[in-house]
Amino acid sequence: MSVKKVVLAYSGGLDTSAIVPWLKDNYQCEVIAFVANVGQGDEELAGVEQKAINSGASSCYVVDLRQELVNEVIYPTLKTGAVYEGQYLLGTSMARPVIARAQVKLALELGADALCHGCTGKGNDQVRFESCFAALAPQLKVIAPWREWQFNSRQSLLDYLAEKNVPTTASATKIYSRDANLWHISHEGGELEDPWCEPSNQVWMWTKSPEQAPDHPAYVELAFERGQLTHVNGKQLDGVAAIELLNELGSEHGVGRIDIVENRLVGMKSRGCYETPGGTILLAGLKGLEALVYDRSSLKYREEIGLEFAQLVYDGRWFTPLKDALLAAATSLAEQLTGEVVIKLYKGNVTVAKRRSVNTLYSEAFATFEGDEVYDQKDAAGFIRLYSLASRIRALHQQKD
Template identity: 70%
Template sequence: MALSSKTSFKKVLLAYSGGLDTSAIIPWLKETYDNCEVVAFCADVGQGDEELIGIKDKAIASGASDCIVADLKEEFVKDYIFPILKTGAVYEGQYLLGTSMARPVIAKAMVEVAKQVGADALCHGCTGKGNDQVRFEACFAALAPNLAVIAPWREWDMVSREDLLNYLDQRNIPCSASLTKIYSRDANAWHISHEGGELEDPWNPPSEQVWTMTVSPEQAPDAPETISLSFEKGELTHVDGQALSPYQALVYLNNKAAAHGVGRIDIVENRLVGMKSRGCYETPGGTVLMAAYKGLEALILDKEALKFREYVGLEFSHVIYDGRWFTSLAKAQLSAAASLAEKLTGDIVIKLYKGVATVAQRRSPNSLYSEDFATFGADDVYDQKHAEGFIRLFTLSSRIEAMQLKATQSEAEAS
């Protein structure tokens, strides 16, 4: 719920990253809301151990009473990434939704922890210009409409990193951040995003220092490498013959694909709040998974089923980008995709080479592809003469329209 005349809270649960913004938010909350207790919450969604080392000590040094770190890696991949994969959702034709798909699992865990610790408000460090403020608060509204939501960037008068550093320095709160930060990054098991620096001018190409997860395609190995993926009813079961957990499978694919420069994109996207932004994204394992899944779909789904799945994917890309995971619409679209995935059993081999992941081999017991039907040689399953009647019926509306046009023209000429 939005803040009203209430100006104090007993306990606030803060989405905490350990960075400059959230380090400043802790003392700001205590000063602004009558010395309320602040509990920091950190979600481990596969962003890397280096971001989690010492995070509890940082939070407490900033004034938090506690810091709860929740391991959400397996849940994130199994219950969010893999169901989204079945929809084929790709935002604006390129973006594999790495940041937006992590927000629901984090928001859900925050609400659960808030109830456990007795918090009466939730807080996030998202800016007032970005998408994440909407994503988090849409999830909060669906799961805990009774809890107040505090968004400091929409309330305080600090506007720069220098302001935040001065704020912490005045209060003798330690922080390892500096004024020299160039890029804003967001990482999880699926991807890492990069914004800021030279990327703010879309005419500037990204320098190599932007990329942190993948090697440059130009520097990738000269020999291709293949990866085999096995699916059962749309669920990934084996990678290169290994039965891995969802998270471990993604880690394996990330390592393999990143070494070949797979998964880099540089895009200008439409933010939900109305402005455009330029960002670079690295999604190596996700790029492989999407290529494999769509390769299996092409083998199994008929024309109309695939057309419907593509429609679901297009619509769901906006649903997840806009933070509407916990809605009836999202549930319906996920159910539709899961229904189509019931037939998606088979094996796909992906070739990795110089930044590209391509389907090299595919097979399925449910394949609709038949050599007997597709052959150019003689066969007993298709009489080519039958095509004439099909084409005549298929083009009937065009034929009628042309006849009417000709008749109209003749009448005009006669008059």
């Protein structure tokens, strides 16, 4: 299939800077750079349009997707309680469907006939992006240079850019591969490739170490309505501002660091360090509220939804009927999640200090160890006898045999 115009997911880093001239060399096509602002920070976005033009792109579009990321992906996912392999809050994974959808939208508006990404052939992101492309615009060709070109190292890419007279601030001594957005920042490479090696201080970029965090705790009050955050410390904030504030508070107290070896979708294991300070606080708040208002069966079902949803998001299956079904169930349950939670932050720890809800199922009158007039303890005998009836019958049969 010949390509006349391609929209490239562009970051301004080494890989995508090299992809622009490579596309022009190998496909003889017009290259349009698409930059997604998902909250990675002003430093990464500074001058990115000019970088794209200097690399050979005919134009560059920077699209602010932060509100979409929060309101359409992060907040809904939080209601499911999704956590991948018990620790990962899906920071990179959650941004991909928003980015891919905006890239497809731009390509269709501009009459492009191809999409391009800079994901490697070893990672999860190639699957995530291309699964979204397939669901949204299957007629567009997808170009994945890392699965086609001859380059295999940072130095070979730098040499190519020098040959093409494309300026770059990248160097061959870069240690880590990082991905940042409003929700988190990830770190891979360097000493992290050895699971026996503890991360050095230069790995972490957002959060203080617990050892350097303040010696006094901080308290954060979160208010939720139907499972969605509305206020932080009594102040009404939109999603982007709330997460930015919680990131700041959590980072100061060493909250949100994890160091994991995870199972990639493509089959290999990888080791990464993630910082998700605001997300860690938010999830703790929601779980604290869930404990107050969900009955045992509802909580168990929400946990099952969370496991399935985490896998779905990680695997890039956002634009699927299963996502809609799981999210509908979680959203229905979350109708009860209205209330306030006070979170205590102290040297990397996040604990629920206080919680209350108009929908609480907790009753001090029933739970008290003091005298009460609402619970007849004799009723427990009949309950236990019926609850253990199968075990009783089985034991009687065994005794008879």
